[in-house]
Amino acid sequence: MCTTCGCASSEPQVEDDCSWTTLHSYEHDQAHLHAAGRVHTHDHTQGGGHAHPHGTHGRHIQLERDILHENNHHAGANRERLRQRGVFALNLVSSPGSGKTSLLVRTVSALKGTLPVAVIEGDQQTANDAERVRAAGAPAVQINTGKGCHLDAHMVGHALDRLPQNEGGLLLIENVGNLVCPASFDLGEAHKVVVLSVTEGEDKPLKYPDMFAAARLMLLNKTDLLPHLDFDVNKACGCARRVNPSIKIFCVSARTGEGFEHWLDWIRAGCASAEAVAGPKSAGGTSHCDRA
Structure with missing residues (x-):
């Protein structure tokens, strides 16, 4: 997990229209601690020696458990916060280049004026997608x-502080392009939505089973390219269902809008359910979701 690959060695930043804020996250803190609270430091000033008094494998496992436990605590708080406001939150995950941002842009455009939509964008660098x-x-x-x-x-909790506090509506979270680590980290969403594009391999669900097993929905994107590719849609869907028999699958094109009504109807149904669960505070006002 991230405690061993070294990806947690820098501090994340949250940006909105006005400014950036640096977060000193729990994971960043804990990834540099050993058992009994000893700080792990890298000192290369004493010649070529490079001694690392690393803990045992068991300590790494405990560290991972601690990180996930703390993350789940924050996720629970996010989920309750969203539940009280009647917001339907989705965590979009995929490999880089699957078309997540294009999907989000078309989704936002299609739903504009019918229900509130807010987006949290995750990338290693730049604010291009948020723009x-x-x-x-x-x-x-x-x-x-x-x-x-x-x-x-x-x-995500800090990002929520910077978004409009809508009652009802949709929150779309675009995770960093990666089919491994995001599978383990609950953000407080209602569902994970995994995006697979037809320019990838049909067997990707078998290669990255944890992510597809964690997802409620798979969007098979870039279907407009199918006439130009040797991609077997049935095989890809079959691989996904081998990992997750209950996964729902929509074939869509973010470029042409093909298949988007199924995706939008699914979102509307989720928004309606989220508003109903929230109770009178959200449901008593003007509904932003089609309930027909």
Whole structure:
């Protein structure tokens, strides 16, 4: 996990329209501690010697458990916060280049004026994706993880502080492009949505089973390219269902809008359910979701 790959060695930053804030996250703190609270330092000033009094494998396992436990605590707080406001939150995950941001931009454009939509963007660097989302008409907060390979619930909680406090509506979280670490980190979302593009291999769900097993929905994107590719849609869907028999699958094109109504209807149903669960505070006002 991230405690051993070294991806947590920099501090994330949260950006909105005005400024950047650096977060000193729990994971960053803990990834540099050993048992009994000893700090792990790298000192190369004493010649070629490079001694690392690393803990045992068991200590690494305990550290991972501690990180996930703390993350789950933050995720629970995020989930309750969203539940009380009747917000339907989705965590979009995929490999880099699958078309997540293009999907979000088209989704924002399609839903504009019918229900509130807000977006949290996760990337290692730049605010390019958040700027694209804002141009499409939704408020967006960019989280730059630096060397980190995934968002965590602590980061998302800070991003929520910078978004409009809507009652009802949709929150879309675009995670860092990575099919490994994000599978382990609950952000407080209602569901994970995994995006697979037809320019990738049909067997990707078998290669990265944890992510596809954790997802409620798979969007098979870039279907407009199918006439130009040797990609077997049935095989890809079959691989996903071998890992997760209950996964729902929509074939879509972020470029042409093909298949988008299924995706949008699913979102509307989720928003309606989230508003209903929130109770009178959200449901008593004007509903932003189609309930037909």
